[in-house]
Amino acid sequence: MPYYVYVLKSEATGRSYIGHSRDIHNRVEEHNNGKSLATRGRGPWRLVYHEKLDNRSDAMKREYYYKSQAGRLKLKEDNILREDLGDVLNSVT
Numbered sequence: 729m730p731y732y733v734y735v736l737k738s739e740a741t742g743r744s745y746i747g748h749s750r751d752i753h754n755r756v757e758e759h760n761n762g763k764s765l766a767t768r769g770r771g772p773w774r775l776v777y778h779e780k781l782d783n784r785s786d787a788m789k790r791e792y793y794y795k796s797q798a799g800r801l802k803l804k805e806d807n808i809l810r811e812d813l814g815d816v817l818n819s820v821t
Contacts (some may be wrong), residue, residue: 732749732795733746733818735776738772747791748787752775756775
């Protein structure tokens with residue numbers, strides 16, 4: 729079963745959050761329902777990017793990369809953190 733690295737954007741604050749999960753649909757719901765301490769009170773959250781990876785180890789490595797300065801610059805260069813991307817949740821396969 730694959731893992732996903734995802735980027736959420738807060739519609740309230742404009743801030744982003746990067747994480748990984750096996751069940752991306754459920755995880756986004758958890759963020760929006762206040763079940764994650766890291767994002768509680770700063771939503772609603774919108775999924776703006778995701779990557780499918782083969783295993784948890786690879787997903788964690790990719791998450792750590794995107795949380796680094798180089799990774800955040802890459803997300804900005806690729807326009808992943810721009811405002812007008814819309815919801816990509818329905819594109820998760």
